[in-house]
Amino acid sequence: MTIGRSSEIEYLKKIFNSNEGSLVTLYGRAGVGTSTVWREFVKDKKYVYIKCPKASARQISFLIGSDLSLKGFDFNNDFPTFNQILDSLFDKYKLEKFVLVIDDFENCFKADDSYIDILFSYLKLNKNDNRCMCLLVSHDTRYVENIFISKIGKNALSIDGFLKVRPLSFIDLVMFYNTEDTSKCMDLYALLGGNIAFYNYFDINKSLKENIIKNFLNSDSVFRRAGNDVVLEYLREVNVYATILYCLANGRNKLNDIYIHTGFSRAKISVYLKNLMSLDTVEKVSSFDTPGNENTMKGVYRISNPIVNFWFKFVYPHESYLKLMSPEKFYDTFINDNIPDFFKDTLPLICKEYLNLLNSKHGLPIKIKKYGEWVGKAGTIHYIGQDEHRNILAAYCALGNDAMNYSEFEWFDYCLKEAKIKADYIYLFSKKGFDEDLSDMLWDREVTFVDIRNL
Numbered sequence: 480m481t482i483g484r485s486s487e488i489e490y491l492k493k494i495f496n497s498n499e500g501s502l503v504t505l506y507g508r509a510g511v512g513t514s515t516v517w518r519e520f521v522k523d524k525k526y527v528y529i530k531c532p533k534a535s536a537r538q539i540s541f542l543i544g545s546d547l548s549l550k551g552f553d554f555n556n557d558f559p560t561f562n563q564i565l566d567s568l569f570d571k572y573k574l575e576k577f578v579l580v581i582d583d584f585e586n587c588f589k590a591d592d593s594y595i596d597i598l599f600s601y602l603k604l605n606k607n608d609n610r611c612m613c614l615l616v617s618h619d620t621r622y623v624e625n626i627f628i629s630k631i632g633k634n635a636l637s638i639d640g641f642l643k644v645r646p647l648s649f650i651d652l653v654m655f656y657n658t659e660d661t662s663k664c665m666d667l668y669a670l671l672g673g674n675i676a677f678y679n680y681f682d683i684n685k686s687l688k689e690n691i692i693k694n695f696l697n698s699d700s701v702f703r704r705a706g707n708d709v710v711l712e713y714l715r716e717v718n719v720y721a722t723i724l725y726c727l728a729n730g731r732n733k734l735n736d737i738y739i740h741t742g743f744s745r746a747k748i749s750v751y752l753k754n755l756m757s758l759d760t761v762e763k764v765s766s767f768d769t770p771g772n773e774n775t776m777k778g779v780y781r782i783s784n785p786i787v788n789f790w791f792k793f794v795y796p797h798e799s800y801l802k803l804m805s806p807e808k809f810y811d812t813f814i815n816d817n818i819p820d821f822f823k824d825t826l827p828l829i830c831k832e833y834l835n836l837l838n839s840k841h842g843l844p845i846k847i848k849k850y851g852e853w854v855g856k857a858g859t860i861h862y863i864g865q866d867e868h869r870n871i872l873a874a875y876c877a878l879g880n881d882a883m884n885y886s887e888f889e890w891f892d893y894c895l896k897e898a899k900i901k902a903d904y905i906y907l908f909s910k911k912g913f914d915e916d917l918s919d920m921l922w923d924r925e926v927t928f929v930d931i932r933n934l
Contacts, residue, residue: 733776
């Protein structure tokens with residue numbers, strides 16, 4: 480069963496069933512399930528899969544030729560040209576429509592710019608016979624969004640679609656594990672986010688400690704080097720990126736905070752943050768536009784990939800101790816007492832997904848047209864939604880481990896005043912329920928209480 484990808488697969492099917500040959504760029508950061516999308520799409524179709532390795536153009540030619548030879552394609556030499564490879568594919572499928580999947584396609588284009596023109600010219604030449612749909616697949620979001628378009632120039636007009644595969648939602652994770660234990664799912668979502676490729680490594684029936692030890696701390700753990708793997712794969716100067724990611728994972732979220740800790744120039748930090756954002760590893764926090772903009776926190780950044788965030792918060796700064804301690808002792812010493820704070824950032828994300836889902840199904844008192852969060856100097860409004868008539872719905876998530884009480888609501892109400900907005904509707908979320916002094920109050924506006932354990 481493919482979880483949460485029906486819209487992407489239907490999109491590809493629609494293009495495939497069109498009356499012409501087509502080309503689609505399918506991409507998403509590693510772990511979100513990009514490969515799952517194309518595999519599900521081609522499973523009932525004729526297709527050819529080409530994997531582009533990181534190598535010289537000549538070596539790529541040799542490896543692709545060798546691979547296709549094993550699949551029954553014939554070439555006159557060990558180093559077929561890209562034209563010869565395409566000729567062979569189209570000769571085999573003279574009377575059938577097929578899908579050509581070129582995985583990690585950026586490696587071919589980086590090795591030899593001529594591959595771009597050859598591919599686009601060939602597809603244009605054969606477009607009207609409706610024989611081939613080409614899928615250019617990549618996990619390098621930075622390359623696709625910042626470099627690829629400029630390289631292909633006018634050929635961009637020949638691309639039928641750019642399909643970005645985004646992380647799955649919390650509800651998708653719950654469906655994957657097929658459980659009603661929302662609390663455990665929230666813990667796993669804090670660790671894994673929407674990176675479905677990693678879900679099978681975690682056992683919903685085991686404790687959080689057992690899962691973290693198995694997958695992060697044991698010497699043969701899958702994610703023992705998770706943080707470094709992200710920057711090593713696509714970026715140079717790993718030492719600089721690792722230093723910045725450490726800052727972000729440990730609460731230094733503003734440009735000046737990073738500058739003070741690292742000593743790097745602000746201009747340098749900005750460039751490196753931009754590169755991390757282009758990899759969907761870091762995001763810049765933008766506050767919802769309100770009359771109280773002078774009270775917002777500006778220039779705030781955070782790590783958007785939970786696995787990277789966990790690694791740089793707990794493993795990276797104490798990695799030497801993994802050589803000296805047992806995984807169990809490492810967990811008890813460096814993780815156990817601090818993991819609740821780490822999980823706090825996940826709750827607002829789940830609340831946002833819940834409200835957006837209700838909005839899509841007309842389950843809210845207003846039809847929200849735009850939404851966001853508001854990060855103020857005094858505190859945060861986790862969700863602000865506005866309809867076309869400027870009616871506002873605001874939401875707050877209780878981040879503590881106790882039932883939400885009135886003093887927490889007062890703080891939220893103070894943030895609303897700092898943002899200079901009047902919320903017509905309020906949603907309050909808590910994972911531990913609500914105190915009687917809050918739930919029994921007489922309200923001057925519509926307030927909805929949501930116990931996350933019952934989502």
